Structures are given as C-alpha cells and as structure tokens.
Amino acid sequence: MFINFFFNLKAQGVPVSIHEWIALHQALALNLNDTSLTKFYYMARAILVKNEVFYDRYDIAFLDTFKDVETTDELLEQILEGLKKVKELHLTEEEKRQIEKLNLDEVLRNFEEQLRQGHYKNHVGGNKAIGTGGRSTQGAWGYNPAGIRIGQGVSRHKSAVQIAEKREFKNYSNQVILDTRQMRVALSHLRSLLPIGPEEKLDVEKTVDATSRNAGELELIWKKKEKKASKLILLMDVGGSMTPYARLVERLFSAASSQISKLKYYYFHNCVYQDLWKDIERSESVSTADFLKNADKDYKLIIVGDAEMAPSELTWVNGAIDYWYHNDIPGIVWLQRLRETFKNSIWLNPIPRRSWDYIQTTRMIKNIFPMFELTLEGLDEGVKQLVSGKALHKVM
Numbered sequence: 001m002f003i004n005f006f007f008n009l010k011a012q013g014v015p016v017s018i019h020e021w022i023a024l025h026q027a028l029a030l031n032l033n034d035t036s037l038t039k040f041y042y043m044a045r046a047i048l049v050k051n052e053v054f055y056d057r058y059d060i061a062f063l064d065t066f067k068d069v070e071t072t073d074e075l076l077e078q079i080l081e082g083l084k085k086v087k088e089l090h091l092t093e094e095e096k097r098q099i100e101k102l103n104l105d106e107v108l109r110n111f112e113e114q115l116r117q118g119h120y121k122n123h124v125g126g127n128k129a130i131g132t133g134g135r136s137t138q139g140a141w142g143y144n145p146a147g148i149r150i151g152q153g154v155s156r157h158k159s160a161v162q163i164a165e166k167r168e169f170k171n172y173s174n175q176v177i178l179d180t181r182q183m184r185v186a187l188s189h190l191r192s193l194l195p196i197g198p199e200e201k202l203d204v205e206k207t208v209d210a211t212s213r214n215a216g217e218l219e220l221i222w223k224k225k226e227k228k229a230s231k232l233i234l235l236m237d238v239g240g241s242m243t244p245y246a247r248l249v250e251r252l253f254s255a256a257s258s259q260i261s262k263l264k265y266y267y268f269h270n271c272v273y274q275d276l277w278k279d280i281e282r283s284e285s286v287s288t289a290d291f292l293k294n295a296d297k298d299y300k301l302i303i304v305g306d307a308e309m310a311p312s313e314l315t316w317v318n319g320a321i322d323y324w325y326h327n328d329i330p331g332i333v334w335l336q337r338l339r340e341t342f343k344n345s346i347w348l349n350p351i352p353r354r355s356w357d358y359i360q361t362t363r364m365i366k367n368i369f370p371m372f373e374l375t376l377e378g379l380d381e382g383v384k385q386l387v388s389g390k391a392l393h394k395v396m
Contacts, residue, residue: 008061183255190230234265237305245350271331301345307362346382350374
C-alpha cells in the first residue's frame with residue numbers, strides 16, 4: 001500500500017525524493033504517527049510536501065491510496081459520538097477493591113462484544129457497556145482497575161480520508177487564481193537575493209588616497225560588498241482586455257508591496273512605448289528611454305499583461321491603439337530593449353498557457369521574455385527563475 005502511495009504521489013506530480021521517502025519510513029519506524037492514519041496524513045505531508053502548491057495534489061494521491069482503509073480513528077469517533085460527558089465517578093478504596101479484576105484478554109473480549117452490540121450510546125453508569133461514569137472496562141470518567149480510557153481527551157474529529165476528501169487546500173492548485181496571501185508566499189523568495197560577484201570590491205577613493213600618501217606606490221583598499229535588498233520593477237498592463245483581471249493584478253501589486261523592500265511600478269496599455277505611466281489615471285508619465293538609461297541593473301523585472309493585441313500594435317510605427325498617441329518606435333523594439341536592460345525579467349500572463357499558441361502577439365512576446373501563467377505555480381516558477389537567473393523552461 002505504501003509503495004502505491006509513492007507512485008500515486010508521483011502520478012499527481014508531487015516531487016517526492018527518495019531521501020524524503022526514507023525519512024517518512026524512519027518516522028513510521030519510530031511510531032511518530034502513533035498508529036493513527038490521521039496523524040500519518042499530517043506527518044507524511046510535512047515530510048513529503050515542500051511547497052503549498054502541491055497540497056491539493058497530495059490530498060488526491062492520499063485519497064486514492066487510503067480511501068478504503070477503515071481506521072481506529074473512525075471507530076473512535078463513532079464511539080465518542082455516543083458518549084455523554086457526566087460528572088467523574090469517585091470511589092472509595094474499599095469500593096475499588098470490590099470491582100472484579102479482569103485480564104487483558106477478557107477486557108478485549110468484553111470491548112468487542114459491547115461494540116458489536118452497539119452498547120456505547122448514552123450509557124451512563126453500569127459495569128459492562130462502553131459508557132461514562134461507570135465501572136466498565138472501557139469508557140470515560142469512570143473507574144476500573146483494568147480499564148481502557150476512551151474519549152476523555154479532546155476529540156480529534158474527522159478521519160484522514162475525510163480531510164483528504166474535503167481538500168481544504170484546493171485553492172493552492174495551479175489551476176486556480178491566487179489570493180494575496182499566496183502571492184506573498186511566492187514573492188517572498190525574492191527577499192533571499194544575495195549579491196552577485198565577489199564578496200569584496202575595490203574602494204576607489206580610499207585606494208587613491210592611500211596610494212598618494214604612499215608616494216605613488218599602489219595600495220589597494222578593499223571594502224565588503226553590501227548585501228542587496230530585494231529589488232523589483234513591476235510593469236502592469238491596464239484597461240481593455242486586462243479589465244477582467246484587474247482584481248488579480250491588484251492582489252499581485254499588494255503582495256509585492258508587502259514583500260519587496262525596493263519596489264518600483266509603472267503602467268502601460270497593451271504594449272510599452274515611449275512612455276510609462278506612474279499611476280492608473282495616466283496623469284503622470286516618465287520617459288521609457290530615460291527609465292532604461294538610468295536603470296539600476298540590480299533590479300528584477302516582472303511585466304504583467306495578457307500579451308493579446310493587434311499585431312500592428314506590436315510591430316508598426318504609430319501602431320498604438322489610442323488614436324491620439326503616436327509612437328515613432330514599434331512596441332516590440334521597446335520590449336526588446338527592456339529585456340536587454342534587465343537580464344532577470346519575466347512576463348506573467350493571466351490567460352491560461354493552453355491559449356498562448358493561438359494568439360500571434362503572445363507567441364512573439366514569449367520569444368522575448370520567459371512567460372509564466374499568473375497562477376501560484378507559474379508565479380513560483382517565475383520568481384525562482386528571477387532568483388537563479390537561469391531559464392527553467394525553454395522559451396518558445
């Protein structure tokens with residue numbers, strides 16, 4: 001059964017390594033799940049699943065593997081539903097000595113008999129049934145020298161299979177739109193950016209000063225290179241075909257604002273031309289040429305847009321959709337310049353990947369920028385590429 005669980009996880013696309021699988025078996029050998037399928041559900045998920053995006057797939061694999069398993073947890077919950085809490089039974093030492101003592105085999109036989117006959121519903125007192133406040137060998141808030149306590153702790157509720165069926169984490173699937181909290185999780189990877197290059201760099205001013213004081217003999221002065229805070233530029237398409245995705249982009253913007261220490265953001269419509277807009281009302285703009293000229297190359301760039309427009313908007317001079325706006329350089333040239341300036345850059349597209357190859361301008365743009373879906377998995381993959389600087393997939 002456990003080997004089936006492993007293959008079911010793999011079939012659902014959960015990246016489980018052999019090292020993690022061995023760790024799970026070590027935990028089972030130590031009985032860390034306390035022979036409980038529910039505890040095993042959580043323990044296995046903690047060991048095998050390293051990213052929230054796979055929680056829903058884990059649940060599907062778990063359900064497929066263990067859906068027909070009858071567990072002691074389920075049996076316990078059935079019994080607990082029939083136990084009514086009463087005032088705890090207190091007996092004198094003499095009364096305790098008068099209660100018949102049974103060995104373990106007799107206790108188990110009595111338990112199985114009472115369970116089979118359904119003697120565990122609203123039984124209070126007595127000396128045989130599974131009940132409360134009595135002298136039977138199984139129950140709660142009572143007494144028996146060979147007793148088995150049932151239900152005196154906190155009810156666990158819901159079996160592992162029921163939890164998997166409910167699939168509480170289905171919103172982490174890469175097939176659904178993200179909420180702000182999930183975006184923050186993905187964007188938080190950017191906070192771990194480390195400096196590029198050697199740990200030390202030349203202090204030019206101090207080197208010149210030291211060399212001058214040393215009668216012209218060169219003396220190099222080095223200084224520690226400061227760690228860079230995460231830096232991100234967010235370019236967002238607004239209006240037109242992006243209107244249905246406005247709330248989604250707002251969530252991304254909100255998440256980025258809370259996670260990125262140095263964030264710059266601008267707006268454009270359909271394609272980038274000679275101007276970038278500082279606000280959605282377009283009341284203030286900056287020159288794209290000046291923006292690129294003065295750009296800090298340490299910044300990462302994320303462009304958000306559906307990449308869907310008339311081909312002329314992308315390739316023609318004066319092809320911008322707004323009749324009053326004249327662009328003397330085609331939009332595709334500006335996109336290429338952005339890509340050349342910011343080597344670590346990606347494009348996030350709210351349209352599903354399956355539709356990209358049917359849209360001419362989308363095909364053209366994803367030949368310039370690595371393009372990812374604006375889903376949890378897509379955002380997570382895109383951010384990892386920004387951090388590593390390496391393509392995680394071939395740009396078509």
